[in-house]
Amino acid sequence: MTGMAELPKPRPLHELDTVYDFLDDVRLRPSMYVRGSSVLHLQSVLYGYSVACEIHGAPAMRDFEHFGPFSEWLWPRLDMQHSSPQGWAVEIERAAEAAGNPPLDMFFHLLDEFRAERDDTLQDAPR
Template sequence: MTEPSPKDFKPVDEWRDIYDFLDQVRLRPSMWVRSGSLLHLQSVLYGYSVACKIHGVPAVTDFDQPGPFSEWLCPRLGMRRSSLGWEVEIQRAAETAGVPPLDMFFNLLDEFRTERDDAVQDAAR
């Protein structure tokens, strides 16, 4: 990965959705996620979801449990539905593969988004 340039960093008021937040996390993970912990990242995402619900704001809740991301992830990792949460399952898979969990999360997130975008485009045809 190339070093991010200053134009890659966006202030909060320029974010449109949770994916813009995740793009910023990817650029500076240690700023947003303590020790690269997926549990901490999941907590932030859950807090976002709760805040949106409390304030009646429509939000992308792909990362709720259960939710679209975890539903997609189970077959992708070759497992049945997990009650432990996507963050635990990715942590386990990353340990088995010997890769940093946050790196695996972002790789899986890219796949998830690509497949969803492709499905939306196919449905529009």
């Protein structure tokens, strides 16, 4: 099969350094990590990740907290003027259902946009 790009392979957990490395692995094997492709279940996994970081003294992962950077970035993209008391996972699932898209696919699409904009912002920051 020449000419086909090789798909990325999942890495062992001990090789994952950040929550984003973990999410890249979840994207490759969603059914291994997320029951029923539910964004709500993914949010619970990320909460557990955050708790584990706190317990083990690793740098805190705040991006996916209820009112964290991802949710604050998300509201305008979902045409919401204010944050949702339901949280980002519920609102992504609602938006995906309304658009007829799989919720986990929508989450990863939004995550890619969030990361790209964040990377651009970090590159543009004065040094």
